Amino acid sequence: MAETIAREANTAFSVLKTLSNEERSDALHQIYAGLKARKYEILQYNKLDMDSATANNLSSSLIKRLDLSGNGKFDAMLQGILDVAALPDPIGKCTLARKLDEGLELYRVTAPIGVLLIIFESRPEVIANITALAIKSGNAAILKGGKESYQTFKILSDIVNQVLDHHTKVPKDAIKLIESREEVGDLLSQDKYIDLVIPRGSNSLVRNIKENTKIPVLGHADGICSIFVDESADIAKSVRIIVDSKTNYPAGCNAVEQLLVHQSVAQDKIKLNQIHQALRNAGVTVHVTPEILDKLDSTDGVEAAGPDAFDFEYLSLDISVKSVESLEDAISHINQHSSKHTDCILTEVKANADKFLKGVDSAGVYWNCSTRFADGFRYGFGTEVGISTNKIHARGPVGLEGLMSYQYQLRGNGHIAAEYKGAGGNKSFVHEDISTNVRF
Amino acid sequence: MAETIAREANTAFSVLKTLSNEERSDALHQIYAGLKARKYEILQYNKLDMDSATANNLSSSLIKRLDLSGNGKFDAMLQGILDVAALPDPIGKCTLARKLDEGLELYRVTAPIGVLLIIFESRPEVIANITALAIKSGNAAILKGGKESYQTFKILSDIVNQVLDHHTKVPKDAIKLIESREEVGDLLSQDKYIDLVIPRGSNSLVRNIKENTKIPVLGHADGICSIFVDESADIAKSVRIIVDSKTNYPAGCNAVEQLLVHQSVAQDKIKLNQIHQALRNAGVTVHVTPEILDKLDSTDGVEAAGPDAFDFEYLSLDISVKSVESLEDAISHINQHSSKHTDCILTEVKANADKFLKGVDSAGVYWNCSTRFADGFRYGFGTEVGISTNKIHARGPVGLEGLMSYQYQLRGNGHIAAEYKGAGGNKSFVHEDISTNVRF
Missing domain, CATH: 3.40.309.10 (Aldehyde Dehydrogenase; Chain A, domain 2)
Structure with a gap:
């Protein structure tokens, strides 16, 4: 089951990766509209989570984090989706361009990483935020919320699923919302299909995940x-x-x-x-x-x-x-x-x-x-995926850039290695930097 | 024992990280001189490895890879050290600079990763190459060669150790050369002190390492x-x-x-x-x-x-x-x-x-x-650390850049968060891009 979820997300990624910025951003506008239209329903489900948290004597700070109704939080969550939609396209930026020889040009181009597994505790608004960031950056995402926000998570995921089901471009499997606790352990072993795990929650959550997966984990356990x-x-x-x-x-x-x-x-x-x-x-x-x-x-x-x-x-x-x-x-x-x-x-x-x-x-x-x-918003990153204490890949507060990788495109016209020095031939490489002012 | 090696390398890294480009490059020039002065001794030890490979009926292609004497290989190895020494300093480059407020400036600055564990089979010239790259990039390195190149490895490491022993700036523990086979497994568990593993060798070597460590591995098992x-x-x-x-x-x-x-x-x-x-x-x-x-x-x-x-x-x-x-x-x-x-x-x-x-x-x-x-030299990277099929950190042919991370420097003058919006105050951040034309 975990394997199926991960494989389907990976297959959806292959499609998502090829969509234009307009197509990806359009899906965000539709998710925005879908959530906005059902605001009161969402808040009713959110109330169920709060009631159950109160009945279970959870701490007031946790209950406050669960609450979507107060303090303009719901509208801020919705606005966040539009803000992400309006960000410049992170895909297809050229960061290195080099002429290797006449007609043989190398480009390093930003590209999404692949499939993200995002595990978070409480704070149900993270679903909207991470869904928006994932689609915008061309990454598929598997999201798993905490049990305290189960009802809110369920209604939000139903709406996101319905919107993507009807979207003509973004495949519905691009965002997978997982409710049950059991799946997480199995998902952490799907390193064939999942490229990055992003835990958002307590130190013990992060530490536990780091100890139980071979997939790279973006985040930090401790902040000493x-x-x-x-x-x-x-x-x-x-x-x-x-x-x-x-x-x-x-x-x-x-x-x-x-x-x-x-x-x-x-x-x-x-x-x-x-x-x-x-x-x-x-x-x-x-x-x-x-x-x-x-x-x-x-x-x-x-x-x-x-x-x-x-x-x-x-x-x-x-x-x-x-x-x-x-x-x-x-x-x-x-x-x-x-x-x-x-x-x-x-x-x-x-x-x-x-x-x-x-x-x-x-x-x-x-x-x-x-x-x-030390915070992505204070650094002016517009959004924050997390703070990483890793020394590999993204470090410190991580913005949208941390969800990006790159690929090398080599565009030729019949060029073969055997004609060049070091591989049997006599030709030399030109290695001349050319303009990176191109989009792919 | 593995823990001691890893901890010592990590301590040496703290010093290496602070040295100037001149100090690091000077160590490379001294290693160059040390190896050059003892060329014939090195080739004698190399001959022992070749004789034993012949006696053990190893393949001719393997024996060819072991041989340092033919085809100008020794001189190319030495020249490679000088080439690395002459590269621009990869440390302290500013890749993002932003004024957060008056007198509060954020800089993203390139920095070495930390301690590298490099495991390779045959090709003894890799020792010189990787030693040079590590010191130049400010990373400490633990190197482990294959048993086929044992004698060559031993004499090369003796010389490198002697040079660093006498160097006034680069600590001798910055480069650790490990001879015995047993240590590798233990080193792979030192994720507290080792930041990146770079295997250079067969698919089975790489696959075996990937399966036995939680430290990030840069490289590829298969090239399908x-x-x-x-x-x-x-x-x-x-x-x-x-x-x-x-x-x-x-x-x-x-x-x-x-x-x-x-x-x-x-x-x-x-x-x-x-x-x-x-x-x-x-x-x-x-x-x-x-x-x-x-x-x-x-x-x-x-x-x-x-x-x-x-x-x-x-x-x-x-x-x-x-x-x-x-x-x-x-x-x-x-x-x-x-x-x-x-x-x-x-x-x-x-x-x-x-x-x-x-x-x-x-x-x-x-x-x-x-x-x-698909090759670092053909891409014009000057040097190649390996080819990575990871999607996190360096991807494709990896040059010196792949050995670098970055840090955020924040330089203020008494600034506190509580004065700003979102943390209790009323001040807004300026978030104005400033010149990255600075070195740290």
Whole structure:
């Protein structure tokens, strides 16, 4: 069954890949219209999910995430589909063009990746968003929602399926919506047909998926972000940035989880306590090593750092704090302990910042600004597929580009290798860059 | 032990990543000098490998690949190191620059991936080539050679180790040369420290590695390339291209393995037999389906296509041939049966070519030219790390670019998220593209 789903999506991809931007965008307009026409029905089903979440005593933040009715969320979801439809066509852009010889031209052209498997928890609006992104980028997608949003997922998928069933160009199997929990494990083994898995949800969801598939996974399990307060840091500026990075949204993957303080700052009681006081005022508990504890004026909101304090993502108003001997030690600590998401140096010395940005091996390397900026919308990507801590393919906040691959087109007129040097002949290649201002 | 090796390489990477182009290139010049000074010693050890290969009755083609002494191969290997040293610095190129707000600037900057694990069979000159590419690109590398080239590998690695031991900048652990067979399995499980595996060797080597690691693998197991002879193909041109694609180097991954013939050509006895005659003259055995067999004038060098004839890489003077009903059927057959390496259409109708190039989901999509052009040197990449049939990260022939990732640098001056819309504040982002003409 999982194999059938994956194979059908793959077959649909072969068709979707060849459609024009107008044909793909038209399908998005029709999905928009289909969802808009049935708004009240969708909200009724959404209410069922909310009622059942309340009956099951799920957390208020989860219930809030489930709710499509409040705060203009439904209309924003619909508008998001139109926004994606209006984006420039990501397919067929030429990124390299080279004349190999007279009449033999090489083009590197952007192309969709293939079949995406997208697994998400709650947030039912993701269905509309991901469906739009997949069709726009020419990728087929298999979507699996969480059980908390089952009713909403079901009505949304019925509508999407009905629209695509009647669409003359986009094949209906291009978007597959999977309801049952059991399929996921089997789908994760369909590496013959599925090219990329995108999990959107908790760390444990992502970690579990990464451990159970050979298909590449785009995303991140942990967001263990660090801030290093350099010897030359401006303390007032630092305090603002540290507090924002920790408290602006502590559950975010881009929230800071550990603070490394240069020993000269750690030994300066005024500076150290200024940082601590600001964190206390913001309700943050600091988990500190003994050399930090020694210097603190107050032990209010202070705990001793546990053994895993520097390999841990709190996702709450907690932060680990330790002293490091030098900039080099900070870089080395981060490269060993961070999750390679986003790490920041606070310093007034540009050479120190440059050294840190060059030495730290994370997707985001920041100087004198909040780690909370690590976000596709804040980067101006228009949309965000996720944040990747992989070092292969897309890294950091991932926009539509992360759903694209490329192909090499070689256009000739009877050219054969045997006429060229290295393959038996005497001809040389020209290797002359030509204009990339072409669309395919 | 494998963990120690991988961790040490990872630690060395943290240093290598921060070195300047001059420092990295200087190490290549010293390795060049070290190998050059000990040429005759190296060739003596190489002779031991050749003698033992002869004593073990290894194939003449394998012995030829082992031999560093003939045909200017040693000098070419040395020159290759200097060529890599002279390449432009791949690190620190800015590929996106955006002002998010006054004083808050985002830069996407090329950066090395991390630690590469490179496993290869025979061809001892690969050691010099890969060492040079790794250091130049700022990646640490763990290299493992095949047992047939053990003696050559050992002397080359001794020299590289000695040079790096004395180099003041590049840490010696940046290049780790592993002799024993046992380590490989353990290294493949070091996904905490190793970022990319690059196997260079037989299909079975690559397949075995892909099945035994969670680390991304750059490369290809199979090269099942197809040529489709369209209704409108020029037969004289087609014959040249088909024969070259099959016979120029049948053991190459870019050699054609299957021929799909439009039914109108398959039913045209003159055209079909012209193709067959040319293949026979070149010593090629055709493995044909019944409808093709019916039309052939001669059964000389003809066999019936077996059940796996269209999912098979011959790597010899053999080719599978079948008829397809249409261009669409050819595309669909290729998307199901090819290994997504390189596939070609022969046609005089540009619209058919465009449809094929858009619909076929392979790294290389060709029109009227030999599949044998699928090669980094022929593409003008200067060097080739391998050919990838992955759809994530590098695809097709992979040059130095395939060893690069990128990082986002965000440079601010006290900026915090809470002041901006969406995170509690009222400020809007500027999102203005700025010059990428900067180096980091």
